[in-house]
Amino acid sequence: MGNPSIGTTLVALSLAAATGAAFAQDAPPNPPSEAVVIYAKDFVAKNLIGNAELNAAIAASTAKHKTLGYDETIILDSQWRVAKSGVEKEAGAADKLKDLAGDKSIDDHVKAGEELIKTARENDVSKWLLTIQEKAEPTGAITEVFVMDGWGWNVAQTGGTSDYYQGDEGKWQKTFALNDIEILDIVEEDGIRYAQISLPIKDGDKNIGAVTVGVDVDKVK
DSSP states (O other): OOOOHHHHHHHHHHHHHHHTOOOOOSSOOOOOOHHHHHHHHHHHHHHTTTOHHHHHHHHHHHHHTTTOOHHHHHHHHHHHHHHHHOTTTTHHHHHHHHHHOTTSOHHHHHHHHHHHHHHHHHSHHHHHHHHHHHHOSSTTOEEEEEEEOTTSBEEEESSOOSOSBOTTSHHHIIIIITSOOEEOOOEEETTEEEEEEEEEEEETTEEEEEEEEEEETTTOO
């Protein structure tokens, strides 16, 4: 299997331009502590790196999505979005589906998105990720884990990501494509303050995918 990073990065940049995506933030920076970052790195190193089943799932997903073009990427991601967040909230995604795949009703697209979400949430790797999330110490320190393949598609997850394709985000671009780490600012949701840390997943010295880990910053000091 060839390295898909160049072709996918071009698709990702096109998506970012089309949607107006940017990494700038209006709020003042509120980064997590170094202890949180180290905790996320250790969690990934101890639990995810070198796992044969995870590597196989990432490879299979990468191969599956290898031939997808720009329009197909938009359609699949938009189907996920309207199924996850609703047609009204994701009106832009619904409009794209009408433009690019108008042969189906919006209800059909929602159903297709529900199947995509079900596959990602209920596969064996997702169940395994949930197990290691629940075993993390201290209890509740890991708020979510989701894994991306070599093109930026969701392979498995413990929570519910708002989108299916991550290739237009730093979670994938900085990690898989640039072999770096992405550290997002602390946010609060449902009374929990957490930060997302994203890292590449390697098979030996080769990046094969990426992972985002949510860490409860009040449980890791």
